[in-house]
Amino acid sequence: MRRRGDLLDVSNLRVVFDTYTGQVKALNGVELWMNHGERLGVVGETGCGKSVTALSVMRLIEEPGRITEGTILFEDKDLATLSENTLNTVRGKDIAMIFQEPVAALNPVMKVGAQIVENIECQRKSAALARVSDKAEPAADDGSPKKHGHRDTDSVKTMRDMLGHVGLDWQRTENLYPHELSGGMAQRVMIAMALSSRPKLLIADEPTSALDVTIQAQILNLLNSLVRETQTAVLLITHAMGVAAQFCDFIAVMYAGNVVEYGSLQAIFNNPLHPYTKGLLQAVPKIGRTDELQSIPGIVPDLIDPPGGCRFHPRCPHRRPECDKAQPGFEPVGGEAEADRHHVACFLYQRDQ
Amino acid sequence: MKKTSSAAGSAKDTSLKKFLYERKPMLDDVKHSVYLWKKTPLALIGTVIIGLFLLIALFAPLLAPYDPIATDLSRKLEAPSAAHPFGLDQFGRDVLSRVIMGSRIEVQIIFIISIISITIGLIVGIVAGYFGGVVDEILMRITDIFLAFPRLVLAMAFAAALRPTLANAIVAISLVEWTVYARLARAEAIKVRSQPYIEAIKAVGASDFKIMFFHVLPMSISPVIVQLTMRMGTIILTAASLGFLGLGAQPPLPEWGAIVSDGRSYLMNNWWITAFPGMAIAITVLGFNLLGDGIRDILDPRIRR
Amino acid sequence: MELGSFIIKRLFLMVLVIFGVLIIVFVVTRIIPADPVGAILGGNAPPATVDAMRHQLGLDKSIFAQLLDYLGGILRGNLGNSLVSSRPVMTDIMEFLPATLELAVSSIIFAVVLGVILGLLSAVFRNRFIDHFSRVFSILGISLPGFWLGLIMILIFYYRLGWLPNGGQYDMFLFPTRTTGLILLDAVIHGEWNVFFNGIKHLILPTFILGYSSTASIARIMRASMLDVLHQNYIRTARAKGLPRKMVILRHALKNALIPVITIIGLEFGGLLSGAVLTETIFSWPGLGRYIVNSLLTLDYPAISGGTIFIALIYSVVNLAVDILYAAVDPRMRS
Numbered sequence: 001m002r003r004r005g006d007l008l009d010v011s012n013l014r015v016v017f018d019t020y021t022g023q024v025k026a027l028n029g030v031e032l033w034m035n036h037g038e039r040l041g042v043v044g045e046t047g048c049g050k051s052v053t054a055l056s057v058m059r060l061i062e063e064p065g066r067i068t069e070g071t072i073l074f075e076d077k078d079l080a081t082l083s084e085n086t087l088n089t090v091r092g093k094d095i096a097m098i099f100q101e102p103v104a105a106l107n108p109v110m111k112v113g114a115q116i117v118e119n120i121e122c123q124r125k126s127a128a129l130a131r132v133s134d135k136a137e138p139a140a141d142d143g144s145p146k147k148h149g150h151r152d153t154d155s156v157k158t159m160r161d162m163l164g165h166v167g168l169d170w171q172r173t174e175n176l177y178p179h180e181l182s183g184g185m186a187q188r189v190m191i192a193m194a195l196s197s198r199p200k201l202l203i204a205d206e207p208t209s210a211l212d213v214t215i216q217a218q219i220l221n222l223l224n225s226l227v228r229e230t231q232t233a234v235l236l237i238t239h240a241m242g243v244a245a246q247f248c249d250f251i252a253v254m255y256a257g258n259v260v261e262y263g264s265l266q267a268i269f270n271n272p273l274h275p276y277t278k279g280l281l282q283a284v285p286k287i288g289r290t291d292e293l294q295s296i297p298g299i300v301p302d303l304i305d306p307p308g309g310c311r312f313h314p315r316c317p318h319r320r321p322e323c324d325k326a327q328p329g330f331e332p333v334g335g336e337a338e339a340d341r342h343h344v345a346c347f348l349y350q351r352d353q
Numbered sequence: 354m355k356k357t358s359s360a361a362g363s364a365k366d367t368s369l370k371k372f373l374y375e376r377k378p379m380l381d382d383v384k385h386s387v388y389l390w391k392k393t394p395l396a397l398i399g400t401v402i403i404g405l406f407l408l409i410a411l412f413a414p415l416l417a418p419y420d421p422i423a424t425d426l427s428r429k430l431e432a433p434s435a436a437h438p439f440g441l442d443q444f445g446r447d448v449l450s451r452v453i454m455g456s457r458i459e460v461q462i463i464f465i466i467s468i469i470s471i472t473i474g475l476i477v478g479i480v481a482g483y484f485g486g487v488v489d490e491i492l493m494r495i496t497d498i499f500l501a502f503p504r505l506v507l508a509m510a511f512a513a514a515l516r517p518t519l520a521n522a523i524v525a526i527s528l529v530e531w532t533v534y535a536r537l538a539r540a541e542a543i544k545v546r547s548q549p550y551i552e553a554i555k556a557v558g559a560s561d562f563k564i565m566f567f568h569v570l571p572m573s574i575s576p577v578i579v580q581l582t583m584r585m586g587t588i589i590l591t592a593a594s595l596g597f598l599g600l601g602a603q604p605p606l607p608e609w610g611a612i613v614s615d616g617r618s619y620l621m622n623n624w625w626i627t628a629f630p631g632m633a634i635a636i637t638v639l640g641f642n643l644l645g646d647g648i649r650d651i652l653d654p655r656i657r658r
Numbered sequence: 659m660e661l662g663s664f665i666i667k668r669l670f671l672m673v674l675v676i677f678g679v680l681i682i683v684f685v686v687t688r689i690i691p692a693d694p695v696g697a698i699l700g701g702n703a704p705p706a707t708v709d710a711m712r713h714q715l716g717l718d719k720s721i722f723a724q725l726l727d728y729l730g731g732i733l734r735g736n737l738g739n740s741l742v743s744s745r746p747v748m749t750d751i752m753e754f755l756p757a758t759l760e761l762a763v764s765s766i767i768f769a770v771v772l773g774v775i776l777g778l779l780s781a782v783f784r785n786r787f788i789d790h791f792s793r794v795f796s797i798l799g800i801s802l803p804g805f806w807l808g809l810i811m812i813l814i815f816y817y818r819l820g821w822l823p824n825g826g827q828y829d830m831f832l833f834p835t836r837t838t839g840l841i842l843l844d845a846v847i848h849g850e851w852n853v854f855f856n857g858i859k860h861l862i863l864p865t866f867i868l869g870y871s872s873t874a875s876i877a878r879i880m881r882a883s884m885l886d887v888l889h890q891n892y893i894r895t896a897r898a899k900g901l902p903r904k905m906v907i908l909r910h911a912l913k914n915a916l917i918p919v920i921t922i923i924g925l926e927f928g929g930l931l932s933g934a935v936l937t938e939t940i941f942s943w944p945g946l947g948r949y950i951v952n953s954l955l956t957l958d959y960p961a962i963s964g965g966t967i968f969i970a971l972i973y974s975v976v977n978l979a980v981d982i983l984y985a986a987v988d989p990r991m992r993s
Contacts (some may be wrong), residue, residue, distance in 0.1 A: 020388065060894055084903070091900035104891040109913050109989060118909075119899045126900060177989040190895075395797075497671075498678030502970045505932030506950065510683070510966050513954040514690040590803055594936055597805050598951055613806050620809055621817045631806030639801035646797070 003073070005033030007201060007233050008057070013070035013080075015052055015061060022304040026052045026065065028257035028311065031330045031343070034250065036200065039227075039234040041244030043280070044254035047300055050237045051100075053254070054205045057235070058091055074201075089126040092119055096194035100206040102186035106178035113159055113174025116193045120155040123197035162192040166222060184215040188222070195226060202227060205237045220247060241284045245269065250341065253277045256301050256311040259330065263342035273333060273344045275316050310346070322347050389651045396647020402640025410456040419447035421454040422605045430623045440625035442615060448626055451607035452633050458608045459637065462523055462592045463585055469527035471577060474534025479569050481535070482542025483561070493539070499532045505594055512600040519608065522601035526591050533584060534577045541573040579652065583645030586638040593634050609634045664985055672974050679970045684728055687963040689721070732967070738960035742953070747964035750949065755968070756839030757827055758945035761937070762930055764861055765869035769930075770923065773873040774916070777880020781888065781915075782907060792877055799874025804933050808867040808940040815863060822863055825942035828856045868937040872926040879922050884915040917988050924980035928973050 003009060015027040027049050034040045042050045055061050057072055059079060072079040074095065079087065099105040107115060160170040166188040178186060187207060194202055204223065208216035224247060227234055238244050244251055251268040253261045253276065261274040272278045282294035298315035301307050307314050313323040333342040333349060373380065390396055409416060419437075425445035433440040439448035481492035499507070511525035545551060545568060554564060595601035596610030604611065609630040616626025695703075695711050703711075712718050716727055731738065737747035780792040816824035827841050828834060834853045837844050842861075845854035887893065888911055896910040935947035942948070946965055953961035 020392075055894075058898055060897055062889070062894075088900040088902055091898055093900060097895075097898045099891060099895065101891060105895045107892040107896070107910050107914070109917075109987070110910075118901075122899050122901055179990050193899075494674060494678065497675050498682060501675045501679050501974050502682075502966070503928040503931040503973055505935060506966060506969050507682075509935065509950070509954055510686045510962060511690075513957070513962065514686045586801060593803055594805060594932075597803075597936070598939065599955060610803070610805075613803075613809070617809060620813055624813055627806065627809050627813075631803060631810070634806065635798075635802045638803070639797065642797055642801050 005035050005038075007034050007036045007038070007075065008235070009033040009071075009073040010053075010057065011071050011073075013053070013056060013072065014068045015049075015056055015065055016068055017065040019064060019304075024303045025306055026257055026303060027056065027070075028306070029070070029327070029330075030254070030257070031259050032252045032262060034201075034233055034235065037231045037233050038250060039236065039248045040250045040252060041236045041238060041248035042252045042254060042259075043238055043241055043244050045300055046239060047303075048254045049257040050239070050254055051205050054097070054203050054235065054237045057203060058095055058097060059087055060097075092199075093123045093126050093197050094199055095201045095203060096197060096199040097203040097205065098187065098190045098194050098207050101210050102183060102190045102207075103178050103181060105190060106181075106186060108178050111175050111177060112181070112189045113156075113163075113170070116159040116162060116189070116196055117155045119193050120158050120196050124155070158196060159192075162196045163189075165195070165226065166192040168192070183211045184219060187211065187215075187219050191219075191223060191226065195230070195232070198230060199232060201233045201235060203235045203237070206239070207236075208243065209239070216243075223247075241280065253280065256306060257303060258311060258327075258345060260312065260346065261342075261344045262330075263333075264340045267336065267340040267342040271336070271342070273342075273349055274312075274346050275318050275348075276312050318348055320347055386651050390647060393647050393650060395643045396650070399640045399643025399645075399647055402636060403644055406456060406637050406640060407460065409453060410460040413453050413457050417447075417450040417453040419450040421446060421451040421607045430619065430626075432623075433625050439629040440623070442612075442626045443619060443623075446605075448612070448629055451612055452609065452630050455607040455609045455612065455630065455633070456637075458519070458602060458606065459589055459592070462519075462526075462608075463588055465523050466527050466530060466588050466592075467581055467585075469524070470530035471534050471581060473527070473531035475538045475570065475573060475577065477531065478535040478538025478540075479542045479565050479573060482539035483546055483565050483569055485543070485546070489539070492535075496532045496535050499529065502529075504529050505591060508591060508595060509598065509600055512595055517595075517600045517603065519602040519606060522592060522595045525595070526588065529591075530584070530588065533580060537576050537580055538573040541576055542569045545569045545572045579648055582641070582648055586641035586645065589634065589638050589641070661982075661985055665982055668978055668981055672978055676971065676974060679967065679974075680729060680732060681725075683963045683966050683970075684725055686966075687959045688724060688728070691957070691959065737964035737967070740953075740961045741958045742956050742961065747960050750961065751946065751964055751968055753839075754944060754946045754949045757841070757943055758934055758938070758947060760827075760840050760842060761861070761864055761868060761943060761945060762927070762934060764865045765930055765933075766872065766923070766927060768865050768869040769872035769876055769926065770919075772869075773876025774880050774919065776873070776877040777919075778884055778907075778912070778915070780877065780881040781884030784885065789881075792881070796874040796877045796881075799870045800878075802870075804867050804871060805936040805940055807870070808863070808937060811863050811867065812940070823860050825860075825940070827860055827944060828853060829860075832856060864937050864941045864943055867940070868930060868933045871933065872930055875922065875926055875929075876919060880915065880919050883918045884911060887911045887915045890914070913987075917984070920980060920984050920987060924977040927976045927980075931969050931973055 004011075010030055010032050013027050013030040014025070017024040017026055030049070030053055032040065032042070032053075042053060044050050052061065052065070056067055057074075057079065059067070059072075059082075061067060067080055070080060074090065077086075077090065079090065082090070106112060110118075159174065163170040163173055168185065168188055173181075173185070173189070181189065191207075207223065208219050211219060220243065223234075226232075234247075236244065236247055245265060248265060250262070250264055252259045253268065253274065255276045261268065261272070261277045268277065269281070272281055276296070279294065279296035283296065296315060301311055301314065307324065309322070309324040309326055310316070310328050313319050316323065328345045328347045328350060330343055330345040331350060333344055336342045423446065425441075427445065428441055429443050429445040431437065431441040431445070437447050437449065439452060442448055442451070477492050477496065481489040502510075508522075508525045508529045511528050512522045515521035515524060542565075551564060551568060554568065592601060593608070593610030593613070596608040597614045599611075599614065602608030602611050604615070612630035613627050613634075616623065616628075616630075620627055695708050695715070695717065709718075716724055719727070735748060737751070739745065740747050740750055743750060776792040776795065780789040783789050812824045815822040823829070832853055834841060834844055834850055835848045837847060841857045842854060845851070845857060888907075892914075893906060893910055896906045901909070931947070934945060935951055937943065938945045938947035939951050946968060950962065950965040950969070952958075953965060
């Protein structure tokens, strides 16, 4: 299969959760990709599988969930099949993650400084391990203990620099426990921790949803300036179209476990194709907008027993006979600039139909 | 999910349907609980054990093959045989019959202790939680004082002071046991007290007693009952311990702990006097614990999800 | 610091509770018993003797005066004389206390270590063999009556196999040098290794019997707590850092999971002291528990009240220590 993004290429990703009422088919063949340094926003309603997608990329899905199918190509590795040990050299080092509830995401009985240092140390260790195995030398256990003291002070310095970068005073912050931080401060700490290892990809799972509106803007601006400096690619998960529009170069719209439309910001906003994307954009309030806000009729489907074919068909205003029979393929939209990468999963646009 | 068979009048049928529809969330909840209960085999085993225990106690006089207190010194300490599966004790009494009749005593113990301790606990807890302030402070400090003793030690002291009999052992354990329910009822009463509808009832002029009896009590009772099922195993163990120490049921009453104590001196050569009644205690307590665990799991919102 | 004021507040409450304990013990040993003199002298003593005894015990005074005498005595460290041994109850208690402490400490160590390990493994290897084993072990631990299991163990390990002794702290033919009263500690101090190993042999069964139910409770709490912690967001963060699973569990999950376990160690200690009464009776262990049982059976009221007060005191102090430990471990408790 043709490689679509040189940093990340997720294809046909399927994840299920086994619950007592039945199997929840949370991801139903997700497709998305990105190049180094790009910012991709994944948008959709609550429960559409955005967060599951984010967690799956790092294989952080927990019981009773599991990945049943699909590939997650990251650079030259398929994260879906990597061994846990090898995966741990990618986690934190190449891909870092920040979460929706920053206070809960920090260990309550560990000082925040120590938690950042731990990440830095962990990444140095795995970098050292990677170097050793590159040279095909005999395994050197896990890092040399002799240099430990030296490394410690080094990591502490990095931690303090990082706290400075995210706008926190390390002298006041490093010895605090998470419950002593506000949500905004905690998210800054999480960002400092995530970026301390200079990852190639930062996954931000609704990083501002749990914060006050004013803090949201601050955190987004901070994130924006930090990743611009370091040219870090960002996979931003959000339910707010506005946030995605502000921050991202590319957008993937998800509905009920599928990416239904993918493309550049311009393509999605100026030329939305999928009926769901159109509905979603009509539901975004905007200053100066005078027409009525439209909501999409119907409800989010039950993922234990999802509608057959296209999962959006029961709510779709342009439904066609074939829509409930087969799942539409995820195909490029002809006639648009290659740079727009515009793809849609909808029978209305299938060329061979 | 079975549809009600609609041979009856259709008007009645629709009203029944309506009734069921309105209560669907509740029904689903019950169904879910039954589902979880069935899925937890251990809870099922517990239910079966307790069911058997209660049946044995109910029909004990029919089930016991011999008179539990009739002695026959000529056959004392006879080993288990087909006629006497659990053997005979030092007075030639049939151990199996004693164990079977003993189940009645255990049921009696659980029943009376439950009633006394729940009553005290509910009164103390509801009064403390409902009035708050100084009343709460005083009642809770008294509870703390009772909790400052290891349970069995305090129960022993009460039992001895009252003179060791089965009835006094029951009173003694109740005097120790109520604290658990007092704390629970208090927490529940505090929750209810702050509800807006209590304000409304007060404004209409309901007395404190009425509010406590008709509004706070019904809310407090279910967590207390749940806790009680979980503590029944412990209650039996405590009663048996008192019996074993000679501070509870006195001979010739076939209380299980007391029988174990009887057999102690004959342990080396006549193990059956000790082993079987002890096993009866163990199995019954196990049953209550399994059942209690099951109930706790079924009610645990984290597992329910 | 906040921790300091927390301790002071807790201490104040403890003094209040201890005062209540004294009152309850007074009521139980002096007011409830209908006829303590009759219990001492037997039913047929001549009236003159009864009166003399009543006077000697202070029973002819008013209840209030009796209470003051009693509290005053306790403040001076005088718990009265035992009716059986005629010695001061305080002397008796000091003689029996070390054996109980030795047994209780070894049992709680056994229970905490084994309970935490079992609970941890159970949660980490959920639904695997070790989990099933640990859960069966635990449910039996809280269900089997300790006094019965102790007898069965004696039957097996003493009468049938002859591997372990059936009771006592050490063999009768040994005459250990006593300094602290703690047999094992004394044996180490004086280098009496035969006594030490003999003592250990005697300690095994009582420790297991006394510690088993606490082990079971701790394992159950630890398992539940660990399962809960493993689903917390910060564990996901730790995994996202690329920490190996072992590190995630040991560095991030373990300490958080231990917090609820600490709170129940105090409660378990109460269970342990209750259990000590039975265990000491079964294993003829010369401790406070057996002393209380004997006093209860002989209606030796001064001894009953002294022993009960001491047990409650030990329990309260342990609970205080556990509360302080809890506050020290969980940073959220401090502010």
